[in-house]
Each structure stands twice: as structure tokens, then as C-alpha cells.
Amino acid sequence: MNDAHDLNLILEARTPLVVLETFEETRALQLLTRVAVKRACALHCWSATEGINYLGFGHKIESDDDLADPERALRAIKKQNQPAIIALCDFHPYLTNPLIVRLVKDIALGDEKTRPTLVLISHSLKMPPELTRLSAYFRMRLPTEAQLEAVIREEARLWAGENGGHRVRTDQQTLSQLMNNLKGLSFDDSRRLIRSAIRDDGAIDESDLPEINRAKFQLMDMEGVLSFEYNTEKFSSVGGLHGLKHWLEQRKGAFLNGSSKDTPKGVMLLGVQGGGKSLAAKAIAGVWGLPLLRLDFAALYNKYIGETEKNLREALELAELMSPCVLWIDEIEKGLANGGSDDGTSRRIQGTLLTWLSERSKPVFVCCTSNDISGLPPELVRKGRLDEIFFVDLPDEAVRRDIFEIHLTKRDQSPGLFDLPLLSAASAGFSGAEIEQAIVSGLYTCAAQGTDLTTETLLHAIANTRPLSVVMGEKIQALRDWANDRTVMA
Structure with missing residues (x-):
């Protein structure tokens, strides 16, 4: 089956009005031309700039009036008593005019054996x-x-012809990833992005993929409740989480290649604030080479009844168009907390999300992060909707040492100049975020004093920090106790 076959079936049913939504007007008119030739039917095209154009075969629509005017054009079309296909390009602004609507309806209600078929393209x-x-x-x-x-091969041949026969540099893995990332785009948009990637440096490599994902996101106009996260991480930037890393590595091929009927669906990351849950979500996308979309529950909510659920449905549909991708739902408990104080909106949001999680067929890997799972509905955390619940605990001494090394290296400090065992021991109870801030604080102190960062400076910053494990010790311990035999340690 193809587009021409499907459109011809609609015309065979003598449907008087056909709505064709597309940004590819030229391709739509080419499709109509093929169908008109097959049906031996006249074809015309109307636009506000050109009026009614006769597209080369069948009878013409003759009139002394200015047929660029939509009312006059419709009156001329209404007088026709021969079957024809008439494309109305960008006709949507005129459908708020009652007279125009009535004229369209008059044409649609005409004798089905002789009336024209109007195809509205917009x-x-x-x-x-x-x-x-x-x-x-x-x-x-x-x-x-x-x-x-x-299309890729065609654009590569064109580039080679313009550049002395040099071949476009690429590899099969990158090409496969590129084709995955282009899914959901039209022919024209795909061609433009492919051409841009090739003509940049005569190559299609991994460095092109993030830019293509960003451009795809913009083309789909996803701004709002979904945001595109430009800066993803590598797992080398995440200290600890060895269990999660191993789990993801085992499932990477199954998700990216679609090599299993049971495609990985997603994970819930539960843990202490600042423990690295958000960083882990970014790292999943970075390591798997996928676009990362963040769902903002705060932007979902709308004061009008039904609009919040509509916003969520549209966001999930757009995530599927971006697939394969990682959908990061940060602090999900803030959007799905149990309670009846919001006129049932939270319940309806829950229902919409739970249904989508169960029934989605597109490769969208969901990563939910939460600081408090007690407020979430049991249906969300059951197996089948998500694959696993991981608990991200405070880092132990060995992991804290890795975190110091990562953040010192990021700030152009040589880890070998610091007593990492002493620092990791002194920072017991610190989260990864708190260790990072201790380093930042030490750097500010040294910048003010005009000195270099030292172990002593960092120890002083650590001593002046009260970590969350102290400030909210009882609550964090309760969370640990709850997670001990209910989750998998990340």
C-alpha cells in the first residue's frame, strides 16, 4: 500500500472534502497529480496568490472574475458539472467566514456524480x-x-560530484543511528538535515547526531511542556551507580536495535536529593546516543478543565515522534501525588500516563526520578509499566573518592595533587552534589585569596558544610529503610 492507493480509496468513496495536513505542499500536489492521472480526472490548484491554476489535463474552469478571491473561486467551482479534483492551498484562514463555509458545503452537497472533490492542503x-x-x-x-x-545515498552522491569524487566519510553504525533519529520527520525536513550534516565537513559521524536531534526537536515545535536537554553526560561523569550501569549496558542493544520483542521500557530512580539521579538520567541518553526530553509537570497544569490532560497527551505523542529517545520525568511525585484537592486533575493525569506507559509501542525509554515514592500510585511502580526501581543511596567512601576525582578534573585541577582518601573520609554522609559544592566553595576561597586549591582548603569547606544527611537525617534514614528490601541498589 502507498499514499496514492490510500488517497484513491477515499476518492472512490466519493468523499466530497479531503483534508490533507502537511508542510510538504509540493509533494502533496505531486501525489494529487498521480491520483488524477490514474482516475483520468481533471486537476486544478487554487491559492490566494495565483487563483485557480489548470494543472495540465481535463477541463478548465473559465471565469471573468478574479479567482484569487476565495468567494469568487468557490462560486466558479460550484458552477462546474464535471468531476474534478481541486486543491485549495492554505485555505484555513477563510474557514472562519460563514459565507465561505456555506459555499464549501454547497459544493460538498452537490450531485456526487458530477461535483468536484475539494482537497484542502495546509x-x-x-x-x-x-x-x-x-x-x-x-x-x-x-x-x-x-x-x-x-536520500542519504543520493545526497552523498551529489556532494561527491561537487567535490572531485571524494566519498562521504561515515560508518554503518552512525548511519543506522542517523536514520533512527530522523524518524518522524517528513521527506523534505529529513533531506535538509542530511544535506546539512554532509556539507558541514563531508562526513556523517557521531558529532552530527546531537545537532540533528536538536534541529528535529525545533522542527516539531515541542517547546513548552517538553524541553530538549542539550547537555547529556557520559557514565564516566557519574560516580558509583555500578548496578544501574550494568543493567543499562545489558539492555542497550535490545533497545537501540529492536532486537527483542520485550523492549526495555524504563526505570524509576528513587533516592536522596543530590545523589545523582538527574545526572544518571542524562547519562542514559548520552551513552545510548539518544535525544533526551524532559517532561515538566509544572508546565502541564492549566486552569481550564481538560487542558492539562490534553497537554500531557500531546507531550507524549511528541515524545513518540522523537523516538527512539529517553523521556526524563523529573521529581514525578510532584505531578502525580495522591490527593483529591485539585478537582480530580491529578487522577486524570495519572490515568493518562499509566495508560500510555502500558500501551506505548514506540521506543521511548522512560526515566522517572523521585525523592519520595510514598506519594506515587502503586500502579505506576509495578512491573510492566517500568522495568525496575533503583535506589540511589548516598555514595560510600570509594565512590566519594571517584566523585572528587571527577569534579576536580572538570575544573582543571589535577586529582593527584590532593589527598583523595582523606577527603573522601572527611565527607562521609555527603551526596555527590554536596561534594561538588564543597569544591566550588574551595575554589571561590582560593580565588579571593589568590592561592591554589589544596586539600586543606577543601577540608575546611567540608567542615563548614552541613549535609542533608545531617539536616534531615531521620527522613533519609526512613527512606533508606523503606528501600532496603523493596528496590534494587543502583
Whole structure:
């Protein structure tokens, strides 16, 4: 089956109005041309700048009026008594005019054997209620992986022809990742991104993938409740979490290659604030080479009834369009807390999210982070919706040493100049974020004094810090006790 076959079936059913939503107007008109030739049917195209254009075969629409005017054009079309396909390009602004709507309806209610079929082509179009029962919606297929590969090869040949026959440098793994990341885009958008990647440096390599993901996100207009996280991490930037790292490494191939019927669905990261949950979410996307989308529950909520659920549904649909990707739901308990003080909005949000988690078929790996799992519905944390619950505990002495080394290196400090065993012992009870801030504090002190950072300076910063494990010791211990036999240690 293809687009021409499917569109022809709609016309065979004598549907008077066809709504074709697309940004690819030229491709849509080419599709209509193929269908019109197959049906031996006249084809015309109207636009506000050109009026009615005769596209090369069938009868013409003759009129002395200015057919760039939508009302006059529709009146001329209404007078026709021969079947035809008439494309109305960017007609959506005129559908708020009652007279225009009535003229369209008059044409649609004409004799089905002789009336023309109106095909409304626009990037987005909502039909008035009185026309919806007379309309059929049609959407052109997105390119398949084989078609994307053909576009890549075509653009590579064009570049080679313009550059002395030099071949575009790439490898099969990067090409596969590129084709995965282009899924959900139109032919035209895919071609532009492929061309941009090739013409930048004559190569398609891993450095092109983040930029393509960013451009794809912008093309899909996802700004709002979903945000694109530009800075992902490598697991080398995350101290500890060996259990989580091993678990993810085992499932990387199954998720990226679709080599298993049981594709990994996602994880819940529960733990102490500052323990590295957010960093781990970023690292999953970075290591797997996937775009990272962050769902902001605060931006979801709307004062109008039903709008919050609609926002969530649209966000999840857009995440599927970006697939394969990692969807990071940060501090999920703030959006799904149990309670009845919000007119049932939280319950409806829960239902929408739980249904999607159970039924989604696109490769969207969900990473939920939470500081308090007690407020979450049991249905969310059961196996089947998410694969595992990991507990991110405070780092032990060995992991704290790794964290010191990571953050000192990030700030152009040589870890070998510091007494790391002493620092890791002195920072017992510190989270990764608190260790980082101790280093930052020490650097500020040294900058003010005009001295170099030393172990003594860091020990002083550590001594002046009251970690969360002290400030909220009872609560953190209760969380640890709860997680001890209910979760997997990350």
C-alpha cells in the first residue's frame, strides 16, 4: 500500500472534502497529480496568490472574475458539472467566514456524480463542525528507513560530484543511528538535515547526531511542556551507580536495535536529593546516543478543565515522534501525588500516563526520578509499566573518592595533587552534589585569596558544610529503610 492507493480509496468513496495536513505542499500536489492521472480526472490548484491554476489535463474552469478571491473561486467551482479534483492551498484562514463555509458545503452537497472533490492542503487545518461529517482526513506517510537511506545515498552522491569524487566519510553504525533519529520527520525536513550534516565537513559521524536531534526537536515545535536537554553526560561523569550501569549496558542493544520483542521500557530512580539521579538520567541518553526530553509537570497544569490532560497527551505523542529517545520525568511525585484537592486533575493525569506507559509501542525509554515514592500510585511502580526501581543511596567512601576525582578534573585541577582518601573520609554522609559544592566553595576561597586549591582548603569547606544527611537525617534514614528490601541498589 502507498499514499496514492490510500488517497484513491477515499476518492472512490466519493468523499466530497479531503483534508490533507502537511508542510510538504509540493509533494502533496505531486501525489494529487498521480491520483488524477490514474482516475483520468481533471486537476486544478487554487491559492490566494495565483487563483485557480489548470494543472495540465481535463477541463478548465473559465471565469471573468478574479479567482484569487476565495468567494469568487468557490462560486466558479460550484458552477462546474464535471468531476474534478481541486486543491485549495492554505485555505484555513477563510474557514472562519460563514459565507465561505456555506459555499464549501454547497459544493460538498452537490450531485456526487458530477461535483468536484475539494482537497484542502495546509500545515494545520480544523474543519468547522458543519463540514466535519462531509470530510475525510488524510496524512501522507513519513519516510521509511529504506527511503531515508536512499536520500542519504543520493545526497552523498551529489556532494561527491561537487567535490572531485571524494566519498562521504561515515560508518554503518552512525548511519543506522542517523536514520533512527530522523524518524518522524517528513521527506523534505529529513533531506535538509542530511544535506546539512554532509556539507558541514563531508562526513556523517557521531558529532552530527546531537545537532540533528536538536534541529528535529525545533522542527516539531515541542517547546513548552517538553524541553530538549542539550547537555547529556557520559557514565564516566557519574560516580558509583555500578548496578544501574550494568543493567543499562545489558539492555542497550535490545533497545537501540529492536532486537527483542520485550523492549526495555524504563526505570524509576528513587533516592536522596543530590545523589545523582538527574545526572544518571542524562547519562542514559548520552551513552545510548539518544535525544533526551524532559517532561515538566509544572508546565502541564492549566486552569481550564481538560487542558492539562490534553497537554500531557500531546507531550507524549511528541515524545513518540522523537523516538527512539529517553523521556526524563523529573521529581514525578510532584505531578502525580495522591490527593483529591485539585478537582480530580491529578487522577486524570495519572490515568493518562499509566495508560500510555502500558500501551506505548514506540521506543521511548522512560526515566522517572523521585525523592519520595510514598506519594506515587502503586500502579505506576509495578512491573510492566517500568522495568525496575533503583535506589540511589548516598555514595560510600570509594565512590566519594571517584566523585572528587571527577569534579576536580572538570575544573582543571589535577586529582593527584590532593589527598583523595582523606577527603573522601572527611565527607562521609555527603551526596555527590554536596561534594561538588564543597569544591566550588574551595575554589571561590582560593580565588579571593589568590592561592591554589589544596586539600586543606577543601577540608575546611567540608567542615563548614552541613549535609542533608545531617539536616534531615531521620527522613533519609526512613527512606533508606523503606528501600532496603523493596528496590534494587543502583
